[in-house]
Amino acid sequence: MSARGRQRVFEIAAPLVAGVLFLAAWQAVVQWQGIPPYILPSPLLVAEALWRDGPSLLGSLLVTLRITVAALIAAIVFGGALAILFAQSRLLEISLFPYAVILQVTPVVAIAPLIIIWVNDTFLALLVCAWIVAFFPIVANTTLGLNSADRNLVELFRLYGASRWQTLRYLRLPAALPYFLAGVRISGGLALIGAVVAEFVAGTGGTETGLAYRILEAGYRLQIPRLFAALLLLSATGIAIFAVLSWLTRRLIGHWHESALPRED
């Protein structure tokens, strides 16, 4: 096996072994100490709950996922557009950027009730909450990227009489792409968190309920293994979103950007 192949196996095996050891220790502690499942369920019990409740939880996961994806797309569209607008006018950037920061630093839990009052449609209200959390990294990163094109290249474009649009299309946008994608990767995780937090606040019942409500519900009923199963699904979703966005990053800029190149030691 090549040195790189061995390295790869090691990188996969080491965290796997650590995980198995952790689960084994957890199982052992729960059994030996006789901890009741409504305090801390054993991993085996969680697995059983996941197997039993999986299908019903999956339906709820789909609801949460729909909000997450819609919020991420809205964040990409509005965040990207806002960043491009900022790059066109310094005045606009200086005038509006502080408000984007205010929106970012205000905890979404605190404003979610207001949004739920103002927006009648539940799906839309949850979407707005998740969007508020997700859009800032995209705005901030893309603005930075658009402004960090090589200064000599900017001068070269000027020398050749490039229009504003040409400079944006052929220089600033490609230069901003790695920054934008880094922002999207952060926002992907944040959109999920935003969706879950908003669902907690909204606490919607009925048929179209997200995974967060299932977690609350399981908590009230002391169905702790089910709560853990829902939690597990949520983490797996977050990991999947991150993996998909990382793959997309490699596809889009892997052929040229430093961050995506294999390191040569």
Add this chain to the structure above:
Amino acid sequence: MTGAGAMKPENYETNPIFSLEGVGKTFRSGTEALNGIDLTVASGEFLSLLGPSGCGKSTLLRIIAGLVPPSQGRVHWEDEVRGQIGFVFQEPTLMPWATVWDNVYLPLRLAGRSRNDASASIGATLAALGLGGFEQAYPRELSGGMRMRVSIARALVKSPRLLLLDEPFAALDELTRFRLNEDLLRLWQEQRWTVVFVTHSVFEAVFLSSRIVVMTPRPGRIVADLPIDLPYPREASLRTAPAYAERCRAVSAVLNEAVA
């Protein structure tokens, strides 16, 4: 130069391409970069601006290119050359996301030429710089010397009338620099654009130039204007010729005296 029967290129004073009249530059920080620069550049000349770092040669080049406005004086163009200027920076300054072909295509793309329409000029320019076969390579896959070749190809693809180079070979190893010097001279003789070349190397300036303008720092001003009367074509063998060594010694003496 010491009575060397200064051979001036043909049409030297009869056919100027642009002239600087009392050009000065003071930056907003208060630093005076240039003071009272008078210089007429003739069509077809290979002119080097030679001086230590901090003498404002790069600033002067940017003023000529129209990238920086002068604080005093003006640049007078004999005829419309704007839009026909090629610029080569100290760094290759390529777009890392674009292939060699697309990097060289840039000036033509900005002028609204289609890829099909541009492909003949791009092919010819890449071939002239020894970049044939590297069309689809990305800048990161190339050596420093090859990147600089791409940068020069980009500056030449639009058949400029004036080529401005800002210490383009300073970061390269000596062997690569020699090769690029020779290739640049060969292309200059074939295509006959006018060159303003910024350098701090006496040897490089003497090897390339038909005329050397020596500058001193703080503030940058012109202290000597020396024609180099070595005949073209200049081959690699010139580097070991006594005549070359003699010119280098003379230019060094002027430079030392100016800086002292």
